[in-house]
Amino acid sequence: MLLLNNTSQIIKHYKNSTKGLWGYVAIAFNKVDENRLKLVGPNRLCAEWVLKNGGAVSFSVMSNKYIKDYNSLPPENVKFNIIGIDASNSSVMKIGFDHLKGCNHVEKIILHNCKHLEEDGLEGLINVKDILKHLQVSGCYNITESGLSALKVLTKLETLRIFDMKYVQNLEKVTSELKTSLKNCKITTE
Template structure:
């Protein structure tokens, strides 16, 4: 929280140069995505992962309360309350590849939504291997840094049952990507289109 207290002063100093402002916000995005080892040892993997997603603008659902989407950091259960994350909804968040290290040891995540994640790099999906044993449903949409090669890693997620890909304007050959993934994931229902929304995933 100390970093947040400093932000107004820092941005005021950089206000005359838009390039510097972009740089400081990029630094903040990286800071908010790094795993805090000390915090991890104190609160455990699931809580730290929830805090990471929420601090970056996303939300989570718990196994214990799947109908509720938690998006407010201050409303999270107390640190002594144990919970397991079921759904990661990173829509419109500032998550980055390094942040996906938070998924390690979160063994109950079965659904992940990456929608409009502008900071997620082309190789950002590689971090999903941490939850490959539990992940069944995945949406990747509006993540404009991700190309054909970035989507290819999805083929390693052998337990996927539903895959939704849309609005990926820098994917050159979506048909080829979808065909390759279908070959690797024959039991997965794959809906993929370069532009537009084709299917709304279930809540």
């Protein structure tokens, strides 16, 4: 497991990857800003993270509506709880999942076509392991069977959708292993 403790280590790691300039931008948009966290709290900061990376969020006050526009966020003095994240086609990364710490109402996350989410990226979902009920992982081509095995800790899941995973060679085997750990979860592989 790769553990990077500071910005210079993170940049050095990605400098050696093929991501180039957009990799640096993705890192900047995914790193937790501790000062901003203290100022606005975890839910606001998490919403800002998702929106800056091209995703959408839903709140407890408008549970059926996802917003994708950063300017649609409530004013900073208005407190809210995130209940859903749709990171479809976004640039979320594992380091960004640290934004989920303290977001104690996130019940649904969609990770579809997340090109910057790497093999160990799903490990970051441990931050919502006791509250997450619905998860979709699809079209995330950097993730294999090993990466999907990180989902075993999400014991509160009620539904899990996994499909269009190009480099998952044996989805049936992974699904079977997940069913053993996630006894109360309905797993579908469309």
